[in-house]
Amino acid sequence: MLHLLSPRGFKAGAAHAGIKTTPSPDVGLLICDVPATAAAVFTTNKVFAAPITIGREHIRGGKLRGIVVNSGNANACTGRRGETDAMQMCRAAARIVGCGEREILPSSTGIIGRHLPMEKIRRGIDLAGKDLGDSAAHARRFEQAILTTDMRRKSAVTRFRAGKNWITVAGVCKGSGMIGPRLGVNGATPHATMLAYLTTDAKIAAGVLRRILAEAAEASFNAVTVDDHTSTNDTAAILASGFGPAVDSRQSIALFAAAMKEVCQSLAYKIAEDGEGATKVVQIEVRGAKTENDARGIARAIANSPLVKCAMNGNDPNWGRIVSAAGLCGAAFDPDQAELKLQQTSVFKSGRPMRFDAARVSKSLDSKRVIVDLNCRLGKSSATVWTCDLSREYVTINADYHT
């Protein structure tokens, strides 16, 4: 089985520093054996955590040796001291790697508005440093170290041939609540949070890597929503060790971009699947929209409607909620043109309700994956957005979780 450390040149370590109340690891290190070509996208929330401020600076040169991350505390809304703490995390990691502190990208996720317990964090980073290795078990422990309200670890890997050799693209992520990422290359950052870290052994220029990451993030992390609450800490970063074949031709760049998109979409899907209280993934497919912005806007409006999400929880083919959500977001939409299918059954077409077997469609909604397919018939643009249903369990998780 391929994993985060399958691309040549990477090691990871994790430790339980005691930030989270559970005994699972809460500090992680992901290290490249050489200065890696690197790119990252961050939250566009105007309230962004200290590690985002620092991360934006450190990614500027397009080179990184590693990533240091803690869960259980977001280091957000923590003022100057938060920035000092994030820098200290970098320094502690850099000491282990033997590199400059600016070659480390810091990340945090967890509660907003608390200062990091730096003693615990430093000890955790040291322990993670002693734990470094490139086995599947090491990858798994790193995956675990970044989780907060997540129920499951999340990873994805793909590879493709470049000449005689293979290029591997791997990724891990966390995210279950406060999920409505809007990542931007020059973006700003907010608590749970989406974090994704990717590794590859491709040899690739930083500018190309940045563009491909931004495109892949747009079609994946920026297209998943649990609560549409863009976090203070959202981050997606990739490190390329360069130990593998070069990605420099039109063809290899296209293959690499496709691999990146595949891995990021697989991770985004897993976030929806593990959304707080989720029992299913709802995949919104909007086709025939006038513009791409319209397609995305309509898909997001449907995905974020609590009425639609509750109907999905109850396996209720309540298509009126879906069609009305499509109309409310300001995008061009004409119900007289549109057709809506739920799990391939046409339920609304050309302004009129279709006859359908409600019991049968309801049964088809009782599935781990529901496809909502809306054809606007106004143009050629399309968008896919992944969300989950809204359950009583979601409320329990978020009403009873106390600061």
Next chain:
Amino acid sequence: MLHLLSPRGFKAGAAHAGIKTTPSPDVGLLICDVPATAAAVFTTNKVFAAPITIGREHIRGGKLRGIVVNSGNANACTGRRGETDAMQMCRAAARIVGCGEREILPSSTGIIGRHLPMEKIRRGIDLAGKDLGDSAAHARRFEQAILTTDMRRKSAVTRFRAGKNWITVAGVCKGSGMIGPRLGVNGATPHATMLAYLTTDAKIAAGVLRRILAEAAEASFNAVTVDDHTSTNDTAAILASGFGPAVDSRQSIALFAAAMKEVCQSLAYKIAEDGEGATKVVQIEVRGAKTENDARGIARAIANSPLVKCAMNGNDPNWGRIVSAAGLCGAAFDPDQAELKLQQTSVFKSGRPMRFDAARVSKSLDSKRVIVDLNCRLGKSSATVWTCDLSREYVTINADYHT
């Protein structure tokens, strides 16, 4: 006690036509003894119900004799036949009043995508016509006839002196789910739904009435959200009988506008209070924003965050969710400038968490009304938005309600 029929010149009637499964009235008539000066604002959803199409035409001349309304079926997404049905409702009402069908405004609320049961509706309108009267009991039955998932009837009345006489402004409304109205004078319309009907005995020009209604709606109905799902059927309409003093001077117009705003805000507050599954009203006060749009955008982003709404349900002073919601909507916002108070306790200021007694603040949140006061300190604009908490009961209502 003043009520909807206290302004001189109005009668109402209601009947149980059997559209709703409960035995409560589901058809209502509100009639003016003379051609009333009238104004209405409708949903801006691009998917709008048949009665909205008809209502927009009938309001054009600024004169109406009455309003006919049914609950239990929204007559939305029902194509041409829906429009014919809405016109037939007008015709049946007009026959009772003895006026033209274009002098009647039709309204519907309930499930989307079903044709109206016209036999039942016609019989219901006839019965409501036989029930017409101007007593408090008549007002109450009309209030009840417009409800769907609402738990309570909603009404508000105020009056002010104009010379030796009084001008009364009264209103009733319904709304509990699918509440995120964006009413526009030239708007378009979507299921539950916000419906509000106002009466006054003022003598006022149609153009002035239209402007004052639009302004009052903006500061009231357009500032309440339960699920941010703008409905296909949202409507607010006012009828002015002219039996009272004239509103034609600068001073009387200002007094009338203030009275309208007071009644509409009282109704909007009651919608939040009766939001599906709500245990409390959360009043978001944004001050010091750069522009009015920014103030509204920030207040709405906070009001619509499921994380904020769940925290409120759990009496959790989780201010990180509020501050991060303020930053995610694109409005100008700088956490280093801002101050956030929960029930008058400062919890976040100038980029840093404040020390506060979490148990005490949590206790203060256990209230029928919670004030979230965010001062952006970037300008002079402000906005108020009312919402409710998100409870397990909300999910039960909306997951188990079947089409």
